[in-house]
Amino acid sequence: MLKVVAACGNGMGSSQIIKMKIDKIFKKLNMPVEIHHMSVGEAKAAASGYDVVFCSIAFVDIFSVKNNRTKVIGLKNLLSETEIETKIRENLTVSDEGRD
Amino acid sequence: MDQILLTINMVSQGFANNILVKPEFFIGILVFIGYMLLGKPIYEAFGGFIKAAVGMMIWNVGSGGLVTTFRPILSGLNDRFALHAAVIDPYFGLNAASEAIKSIGMSLSWTMISLMVGFAWNILLVLFRKQTKIRTLFLTGHIMIQQATTCTWLVFFAIPALRNIQGAMWIGILVGTYWAVFSNLTVEPTQKLTDNSGFAVGHQQMGWVWLASKLAPKFGSPKHTVENVKFPRWLTMFNDNVIATGTLMLVFFGVIMSILGEPYLRGIDKAGFPPNLAFATYILSKSLLFAVYLFILISGVRMFVAELTESFRGISEKILPGSLPAVDCAATYGFSSPNTVLFGFVFGCLGQFLAIAGLFIFKIPILIITGFVPVFFDNATTAVFANKFGGIRAAGILAFCTGMIQVAGGAFAAWYFELYTYGGWHGNIDWDTIWPLIGVIMKNFAMPGMILVIVAMLMIPQIQYRNSSDKENYFKIEAD
Numbered sequence: 001m002l003k004v005v006a007a008c009g010n011g012m013g014s015s016q017i018i019k020m021k022i023d024k025i026f027k028k029l030n031m032p033v034e035i036h037h038m039s040v041g042e043a044k045a046a047a048s049g050y051d052v053v054f055c056s057i058a059f060v061d062i063f064s065v066k067n068n069r070t071k072v073i074g075l076k077n078l079l080s081e082t083e084i085e086t087k088i089r090e091n092l093t094v095s096d097e098g099r100d
Numbered sequence: 101m102d103q104i105l106l107t108i109n110m111v112s113q114g115f116a117n118n119i120l121v122k123p124e125f126f127i128g129i130l131v132f133i134g135y136m137l138l139g140k141p142i143y144e145a146f147g148g149f150i151k152a153a154v155g156m157m158i159w160n161v162g163s164g165g166l167v168t169t170f171r172p173i174l175s176g177l178n179d180r181f182a183l184h185a186a187v188i189d190p191y192f193g194l195n196a197a198s199e200a201i202k203s204i205g206m207s208l209s210w211t212m213i214s215l216m217v218g219f220a221w222n223i224l225l226v227l228f229r230k231q232t233k234i235r236t237l238f239l240t241g242h243i244m245i246q247q248a249t250t251c252t253w254l255v256f257f258a259i260p261a262l263r264n265i266q267g268a269m270w271i272g273i274l275v276g277t278y279w280a281v282f283s284n285l286t287v288e289p290t291q292k293l294t295d296n297s298g299f300a301v302g303h304q305q306m307g308w309v310w311l312a313s314k315l316a317p318k319f320g321s322p323k324h325t326v327e328n329v330k331f332p333r334w335l336t337m338f339n340d341n342v343i344a345t346g347t348l349m350l351v352f353f354g355v356i357m358s359i360l361g362e363p364y365l366r367g368i369d370k371a372g373f374p375p376n377l378a379f380a381t382y383i384l385s386k387s388l389l390f391a392v393y394l395f396i397l398i399s400g401v402r403m404f405v406a407e408l409t410e411s412f413r414g415i416s417e418k419i420l421p422g423s424l425p426a427v428d429c430a431a432t433y434g435f436s437s438p439n440t441v442l443f444g445f446v447f448g449c450l451g452q453f454l455a456i457a458g459l460f461i462f463k464i465p466i467l468i469i470t471g472f473v474p475v476f477f478d479n480a481t482t483a484v485f486a487n488k489f490g491g492i493r494a495a496g497i498l499a500f501c502t503g504m505i506q507v508a509g510g511a512f513a514a515w516y517f518e519l520y521t522y523g524g525w526h527g528n529i530d531w532d533t534i535w536p537l538i539g540v541i542m543k544n545f546a547m548p549g550m551i552l553v554i555v556a557m558l559m560i561p562q563i564q565y566r567n568s569s570d571k572e573n574y575f576k577i578e579a580d
Contacts, residue, residue, distance in 0.1 A: 009477070010341055012242045012402050013303075013428025016409055037406070041340030056430065058438040062339060076434040077297045079427070 002033045007055040011039030123208035124156035134411025155403030162397025170523045172369040184520035188510035188527020189471020190246045196522035197253040210268045215248040217272020225280045233561035236426040238279035238302040241409035250526040251275040258542035281557045282306035283426030289313035302426025304528030316490025324491040326440045345472045346391040352469045353387045429481040441480040444499040448479025451503020466511040478529045
């Protein structure tokens with residue numbers, strides 16, 4: 001199971017939106033995930049414990065994860081399912097089996 | 101027949117005595133019902149109940165902590181300099197408003213009823229969009245909690261006759277009209293900024309987003325943008341809200357406590373300031389305690405808002421496909437360079453500091469303390485929109501003005517609505533301009549004033565539609 005975290009300034013508004021959107025896309029791609037949401041400040045400390053971090057592109061530079069596991073994905077439009085799906089496909093291995 | 105009436109009476113009495121006075125259970129039940137309506141399994145609905153209730157109880161812990169930390173400092177300021185202090189921040193404001201509501205013997209459940217009515221009213225306004233010209237549904241849960249609570253206090257304060265269930269309904273309609281009308285006003289500028297990404301802003305500076313995008317072209321040209329400005333690296337630490345709040349509190353309360361002086365504080369805060377503790381340590385730990393309790397309060401709010409938003413969104417997606425979601429202002433930041441956000445923060449801070457100095461110079465008996473959320477999010481949003489429509493000059497000037505108005509409007513509101521007693525005001529820019537005005541109208545004209553405000557707000561989208569250059573596509577915006 002992929003461990004995912006959605007981060008934004010306060011850990012409430014936009015990260016909540018991203019969380020619901022990415023949840024929808026991961027379900028569509030048939031990938032089991034566990035998604036948390038928190039503020040960028042908390043996520044910065046917790047990032048290395050996750051497989052993927054989603055945040056606004058404005059915040060990508062804050063993360064400096066030094067392992068091979070964590071991928072930080074910056075989103076321009078937090079509400080665009082198309083963008084989220086494209087970026088997941090670019091960054092993660094997506095098996096297309098079992099898709100409808 | 102009598103038996104039935106008696107039972108109904110007993111049940112409603114029981115509800116009033118056990119649920120309404122315990123907002124944590126009230127909100128839990130709302131979430132539970134929301135999940136059941138969405139057809140989720142019962143264990144998920146139960147989980148939602150627990151998380152919402154626990155979240156609200158955590159909020160109470162943070163809230164109580166803030167009050168006890170505040171009290172000696174607030175009373176000290178009042179006692180020695182006849183000054184009232186208010187932190188302009190939505191969470192300090194939420195705390196102050198909820199303490200004020202409790203102080204008049206009302207429960208926060210009324211706020212939750214207003215919240216539900218406001219949300220339902222917003223849905224209704226969008227359902228009849230052909231008549232109302234409103235296309236946006238306000239979905240930013242934590243903002244809705246803050247605004248419904250402050251609005252509840254404003255109405256309870258201005259019109260004591262409305263301190264009841266009827267009042268809660270009216271408050272819902274008032275705040276719901278604001279959510280619907282002002283988020284609708286942000287549609288055009290947000291669509292332009294985000295290349296038609298299909299969302300609007302549902303936050304604390306919606307009036308300002310509209311105004312900034314109208315005023316910006318007069319201050320500069322969109323050709324000269326903030327993109328190329330380089331900021332020192334250390335400024336990015338303010339992206340972290342714990343660091344930012346901790347630092348701001350340390351600066352402001354550090355100064356206040358130094359002025360109050362060591363002997364005085366030792367005298368009034370015997371429990372918190374034992375003889376063997378150094379003054380510097382006392383200041384440091386006291387200031388950081390604000391950040392601690394604020395963090396606890398926010399964690400609690402976040403927990404129950406997550407549940408509430410989940411059921412709100414589910415319900416709205418079922419009833420209102422194709423409506424435009426109005427979301428957190430931070431969703432617009434990706435469409436501007438990261439510089440712009442910091443640029444707005446810096447200029448807004450300068451504006452606030454200058455205005456605070458002004459309060460001293462003009463001997464205003466209200467002291468305003470900068471809160472992180474308005475100074476960061478309002479000014480960043482102002483800068484993002486101003487930069488898009490008027491470039492770097494507009495971004496600087498408008499963010500600076502926003503900062504000044506936040507302090508002036510916040511000082512007025514904290515005094516007028518008597519929330520300085522609880523040390524905070526909901527200092528986001530719409531709450532330093534539009535809402536104080538609404539409050540003053542309600543205080544002076546009571547019910548007719550409130551109805552006037554609602555009708556006047558509902559006129560705005562009509563004018564907006566009439567002035568729209570592209571009437572054919574006015575209703576056609578949809579998110580992907």
